Amino acid sequence: MTQSAASPDRRQVVTPTRVIAGICLIAPFVAMLWVSSYARIEPTLIGIPFFYWYQMAWVLISTVLTMIAYKLVQREQRARKGGGSE
Numbered sequence: 001m002t003q004s005a006a007s008p009d010r011r012q013v014v015t016p017t018r019v020i021a022g023i024c025l026i027a028p029f030v031a032m033l034w035v036s037s038y039a040r041i042e043p044t045l046i047g048i049p050f051f052y053w054y055q056m057a058w059v060l061i062s063t064v065l066t067m068i069a070y071k072l073v074q075r076e077q078r079a080r081k082g083g084g085s086e
Helices: 016-033 050-080
Strands: none
Touching: 016 050
16 A cells, blocks of 8 residues: 555655755756856956856866765765764
8 A cells, every 4th residue: 555645754855955956956057058148258267268168167066066966865865764974
């Protein structure tokens, strides 16, 4: 038999931790899809136009945000299983 969704021992699926992880994963998409915010040449960085170095900076930022999201979800899953923190 299956448990009902309203049973007290069932935890909610959307938690604040997952919302933060989702925001971390969506932020790079929003930043890259909003082209008019970075479609310019100035300011340059060591001779590289803003259009290019802004996108390359988001590669690094996306890596960090993805790592943060992964760690948050991993920590939450460990807590659900009853394990300790890192």
